[in-house]
Amino acid sequence: MRLALYQPDIPQNAGTLIRLAACMGVAVDIVQPAGFPVSDRAFRRAGLDYLDHVEITRHVSFAAFNSDRRAAGRRLVLLTTRGSRAHHDVVFEELDVLMLGRESAGVPEDVHAAADVRVRIPMRPDLRSLDVAVAGAIVLGEALRQTSGFPSGSVEG
Numbered sequence: 001m002r003l004a005l006y007q008p009d010i011p012q013n014a015g016t017l018i019r020l021a022a023c024m025g026v027a028v029d030i031v032q033p034a035g036f037p038v039s040d041r042a043f044r045r046a047g048l049d050y051l052d053h054v055e056i057t058r059h060v061s062f063a064a065f066n067s068d069r070r071a072a073g074r075r076l077v078l079l080t081t082r083g084s085r086a087h088h089d090v091v092f093e094e095l096d097v098l099m100l101g102r103e104s105a106g107v108p109e110d111v112h113a114a115a116d117v118r119v120r121i122p123m124r125p126d127l128r129s130l131d132v133a134v135a136g137a138i139v140l141g142e143a144l145r146q147t148s149g150f151p152s153g154s155v156e157g
């Protein structure tokens, strides 16, 4: 399982998602251009101290990202408010890449069309959308649950 951030434009949200990925043992793809510097140096300067615990791959464009993930045999699972399937009805696979859209505008049509699966977290119809990091946490949690992908650790009960 991987998380992909499509042209992220709010550094705090990217930081929250990178920390989530580090804690869950999941790699991160950043599809550029981003709305802020995404070098390791810039992340460290911004105080992101989980950087040593997560694998981050930067891609210069969506086309570059997409050809890499296809070559690796990974499905692209897009999280979108326009998704046709509820996240809890999707059968996730270990190799899936879960892509999150831009906070300001989601993803463009060509990215929407390139996705193998488009999932929506059901919400009240009168509200716009979830925070991007919250959406990522909800779907990643379901995907890891289904694929037994949570890091092993002691859980009492």
Ligand SMILES: C[S@@+](CC[C@H](N)C(=O)[O-])C[C@H]1O[C@@H](n2cnc3c(N)ncnc32)[C@H](O)[C@@H]1O
Binding pocket: 078, 079, 080, 081, 083, 099, 100, 101, 102, 103, 104, 105, 106, 107, 119, 120, 121, 122, 123, 129, 130, 131, 132, 133, 135
């Ligand atoms: C703040 S939302 C973007 C809203 C944007 N105006 C749009 O129309 O897509 C940022 C990202 O969070 C994710 N997201 C937010 N709410 C979601 C939901 N209910 N279902 C699936 N993804 C969601 C999507 O990846 C979305 O691109």
